Amino acid sequence: MLTISQVAAAAGVTVRAVRHYHAKGLLVEPERDHSGYRRYDAAAVVDLIKIRILADAGVPLSRVKELLDAGDDDFKKSVAEIDKRLRLEIRERQGHRERIARLVHGDGLALPPEAVAYLERMRELGIPERIIDGERDAWILxxxxxxxxxxxxxxxxxxxxxxxxxxxxxxxxxxxLDWQPGDPRLETIADQIVSQLEAISPEDWAAYVDADQAMPPELVALLDSMFVEQVPVAGDLMRLVEKRGYTGWTKLERIQT
Structure with a gap:
């Protein structure tokens, strides 16, 4: 026969928990011996282990009582339902873990995989994070x-x-990003951008135009305005590019002459 401390240790619970289970009617209180101490048998250890496992699984104590009093078939059915719920919770938590892991860069929270892969490619090429941040914000919109x-x-x-x-x-x-309007270095940036546009093959330019046609004008305007708001020299750069034959920013178009 075991004391309350011994039965608690054997079942992996605290003495306080044993007393709580007594108060809730989950565990039958044994008779006291001649010294006034409760003495527990092996069956009490088994019952305590069942109570602990069910409680750890999130089963309310009121429901634990029902399960302990149920027949074998009902008990097995209820345990299967609990197992199903736990497996669903595990999948949910795994999803939470994956989303938490994506918080490192924050890209995958609001972007599809192809956009995340594009931003990762930019990082691999050594493109500065401040530029990537701007790209990410635009792609989120x-x-x-x-x-x-x-x-x-x-x-x-x-x-x-x-x-x-x-x-x-x-x-x-x-x-x-840190330049001020009127900076002469913008001429070089504008030349480089236009040179790259001129180097695009007719086939690639057609694909570029086709993709841009799917973007609504209001979204183009929103992205252009975001660029102007975030970059002090954006307006100057767009005007310099326009002087070289192209208008816009998000949706660059050749100026027809």
């Missing part, structure tokens, strides 16, 4: 308003990263 077109939009951008001059321009544009 696009994904929110045109999710069905994201794959086509990204496809039109991915190939550009294979051009070393494009990557170099991205890198140079980090410094541009």
């Amino acid at each position: 696009v994904a929110a308003q045109q999710p069905q077109s994201m794959e086509a939009f990204i496809r039109s951008k991915v190939g550009q990263l294979d051009d070393p001059s494009v990557v170099e321009t991205y890198k140079q544009m980090e410094a541009m």
Whole structure:
């Protein structure tokens, strides 16, 4: 026979928990011996282990009482239901873990996989994080308003990263974020951008135009305004590019002459 401390230790619970289970009617209180101590048998250990496992699984104590009093078939059925619920919770928690892991960069929280892969490719090429942050913010707006077109939009951008001059321009544009309007260095950036546009083959330009046609004018205007708000020299750069034959920013178009 076991004392209350011994039965608690054997079942992996506290003495306080044993007394609580007595008070809730989950565990029958044994008779006291001649010294006034309760003495527990092996059956009490088994019952306590059942109570602990069910309680740890999130089963309310009121429901635990029902399960302990149920017949074998009902008990097995109830345990199967609890197991099913726990498996669903595990899948949910795994999803939470994956989303928490994505918080490191925050890209995957609001972007589809192809956009996340595009931003990761930019990182691999050494493009500064400040530039990538701006790209991510823009893609989040696009994904929110045109999710069905994201794959086509990204496809039109991915190939550009294979051009070393494009990557170099991205890198140079980090410094541009701190320039003030009228900075003469903008001429060089504008020349590089136009040179890259002129180097695009007719086939690639057609694909670029097709992708852009799917973007609503109001979204284009929103993205352009975000660029102007975030970059002090954005307006100057767009005007310099326009002087060289192209208008817009998000949706660059050749000026017909």
